[in-house]
Amino acid sequence: MKNNMFNILKKELREMFRDKKSLSMMLIIPIFIPLLVIGMSALFESEINMPVTDYNTIGFDYELTDVEKNIIEELEINAVIDTVENLGEQLESGEIDLYVTKENNVYTINGDDSDTTTYASNLAESYFNAYKNYLQREYLVSHNVLSDEVLNIIVLEENITVEENYFASYIISYAFFFIIMAITVSATYPATDATAGEKERGTLETLLTFPIKSKDIIIGKFLSVSFSSMITGLLSLILTVISLKIANHMFTIYEGINLMLSLSSLIFAVIVIIAYSFLISGLCIAIASKSKSFKEAQSALTPLTFISFFPSMIIFMMGITTTNLYALIPFINYTLIFTDITSGIINYTHILLMLSSTIIIIAVVLKIIIKEYKSEKVLFG
Amino acid sequence: MLKAENIKKKFVKLTKKKERIEFYANNGISVEAHDGEIIGILGPNGAGKTTFLRIIAGILEPTSGTVTFDELNYHDNETEIKKNIAYLSGNTKIYNTLSCYELLHMCADIYGVEKKDAEARILEISKTLDMDTFLYNRIGSLSTGQTQRVNIARCLIHNPKYYILDEATSGLDIISSQIILNFIKNEKKKGKTILYSTHYMEEAENICDKVIMINKGVIIDEGTPEKIKKDTKTTNLRDAFFKLIEGDNYEE
Ligand SMILES: Nc1ncnc2c1ncn2[C@@H]1O[C@H](COP(=O)(O)OP(=O)(O)O)[C@@H](O)[C@H]1O
Ligand SMILES: [Mg+2]
Numbered sequence: 226m227k228n229n230m231f232n233i234l235k236k237e238l239r240e241m242f243r244d245k246k247s248l249s250m251m252l253i254i255p256i257f258i259p260l261l262v263i264g265m266s267a268l269f270e271s272e273i274n275m276p277v278t279d280y281n282t283i284g285f286d287y288e289l290t291d292v293e294k295n296i297i298e299e300l301e302i303n304a305v306i307d308t309v310e311n312l313g314e315q316l317e318s319g320e321i322d323l324y325v326t327k328e329n330n331v332y333t334i335n336g337d338d339s340d341t342t343t344y345a346s347n348l349a350e351s352y353f354n355a356y357k358n359y360l361q362r363e364y365l366v367s368h369n370v371l372s373d374e375v376l377n378i379i380v381l382e383e384n385i386t387v388e389e390n391y392f393a394s395y396i397i398s399y400a401f402f403f404i405i406m407a408i409t410v411s412a413t414y415p416a417t418d419a420t421a422g423e424k425e426r427g428t429l430e431t432l433l434t435f436p437i438k439s440k441d442i443i444i445g446k447f448l449s450v451s452f453s454s455m456i457t458g459l460l461s462l463i464l465t466v467i468s469l470k471i472a473n474h475m476f477t478i479y480e481g482i483n484l485m486l487s488l489s490s491l492i493f494a495v496i497v498i499i500a501y502s503f504l505i506s507g508l509c510i511a512i513a514s515k516s517k518s519f520k521e522a523q524s525a526l527t528p529l530t531f532i533s534f535f536p537s538m539i540i541f542m543m544g545i546t547t548t549n550l551y552a553l554i555p556f557i558n559y560t561l562i563f564t565d566i567t568s569g570i571i572n573y574t575h576i577l578l579m580l581s582s583t584i585i586i587i588a589v590v591l592k593i594i595i596k597e598y599k600s601e602k603v604l605f606g
Numbered sequence: 607m608l609k610a611e612n613i614k615k616k617f618v619k620l621t622k623k624k625e626r627i628e629f630y631a632n633n634g635i636s637v638e639a640h641d642g643e644i645i646g647i648l649g650p651n652g653a654g655k656t657t658f659l660r661i662i663a664g665i666l667e668p669t670s671g672t673v674t675f676d677e678l679n680y681h682d683n684e685t686e687i688k689k690n691i692a693y694l695s696g697n698t699k700i701y702n703t704l705s706c707y708e709l710l711h712m713c714a715d716i717y718g719v720e721k722k723d724a725e726a727r728i729l730e731i732s733k734t735l736d737m738d739t740f741l742y743n744r745i746g747s748l749s750t751g752q753t754q755r756v757n758i759a760r761c762l763i764h765n766p767k768y769y770i771l772d773e774a775t776s777g778l779d780i781i782s783s784q785i786i787l788n789f790i791k792n793e794k795k796k797g798k799t800i801l802y803s804t805h806y807m808e809e810a811e812n813i814c815d816k817v818i819m820i821n822k823g824v825i826i827d828e829g830t831p832e833k834i835k836k837d838t839k840t841t842n843l844r845d846a847f848f849k850l851i852e853g854d855n856y857e858e
Contacts, residue, residue: 430699436716
């Protein structure tokens, strides 16, 4: 009866695929991924490409010369001339985006902490650069100096290849956090159903009278939950890839870069997802089988959803890089290695450490549960 | 031969003041059942019947005492023993999402019934228990009586040597109960050993070779129904039982 583990696995899969709730947990959560990718890209894009009319209204508390007016027109600035007091009020009410005050040759740019002020102050700086440039040229010409030679005493050119796109790495990482979250959420339901659910429905007593070792019961259940969360994970990955491809074409912020993962990156991403699915399924089975009821199991598993992605998110925002030690720490190792993989770094040591840590944790957790499954605590605890 | 010796099982229960007190749900129960015997375990609710039968079926571990099946014990031969047992209780639940046929196939696989025999056996059992009309339906859609028939079918699938039946007829109508009682008699004829608990005394009187009366976790009398009636100078087991616990009450 070596194949009793498969009998349990078969039974669990059958139950899972016939249960509408299990099925929808497995398949529906990934659908949010395209929304996330497209939605966040649209948000980034709207921040970056703010139309100039949204922030070009600038106040001045002094009369402008014709030269100044020319530059203002060229830069599409919408100038408002008024007193300081009025300008202050207009800034507050949002009628103007910032205002400039002048005392002798000192100009002050006044603004608040709004987004439009930030954009407007960039515009104001361009304006003053142009104006200063004009005044300097005038001065040099009136003193008979060759102005171009002085003004262009050095020449600065930019040659920066934009391989590391800030938005690209952001969107890919967030998609990954969401995949991790989707796997976690989708593992909790079948894990609860297979343990606490079976207890609550009263079938566990029957199961325990069968000539099956508790090891086979637990491993069978563990594999079925892993299978379900893997489906969620892989479906999420597929949808991520598709929506990244769409976003790549749709938004100018990704212009000139390729959001597509290479084939080898994809293969390693799949490995990370499979490893994580196994880990989270083991943890969920362990926690849920210690619970008396379905409800208790569900609430015991809720914190896991946060633990699954929160530390990783912090690590990502702090810009920490993978070390051998980090590669061993569950949860954050998956994010770090995934981030490496998507930026083309494939470090076999790190991947091996991640896999070993996953296997060890699963083995320990399952061993504890198998031992407990023999005792009556499972049935009546 | 099935032999349980001096089985004790300690549980913890909470009092009104939320104090935890230990008590024995079984306090030294012994049973010996030979091939072809039906042993009735009788007693009121809370007597300790379910606890005892769960220990025999290997679902609970006794606090002390030993259980052996043909010299095998749970510690060393758990799966070996369980292969030869069928356990069925009045509120045994089975998998609602499976069809009867799938459930029986699964049980056949689990109990190691040869692949080639399983199919024929399922169809034969289905015929015997009159299950053909709903064999391919999901268990969740069946009536209580039909579900209990599926349960019996599941018990028969591996042709076990021992049946452990805990109030298997409780909550069933007379027709469904009769199906179960017939099944018990049939299996006895085949030389199977049956341990059978009930709180319906009349039912037990009819089919049991030997009866064990328990109350509050201890045996208050045992033997053939005739012997017990003679012991208590009564004409049926119900009166016998009341007589027996009357004495118990005086002692308290
Ligand atoms: N798992 C358990 N934990 C604590 N007490 C229990 C447990 N199972 C049964 N009991 C108690 O043991 C006593 C005997 O119960 P049981 O064996 O179910 O009796 P019966 O089947 O004869 O009605 C009852 O008082 C019951 O409350
Ligand atoms: Mg009972």
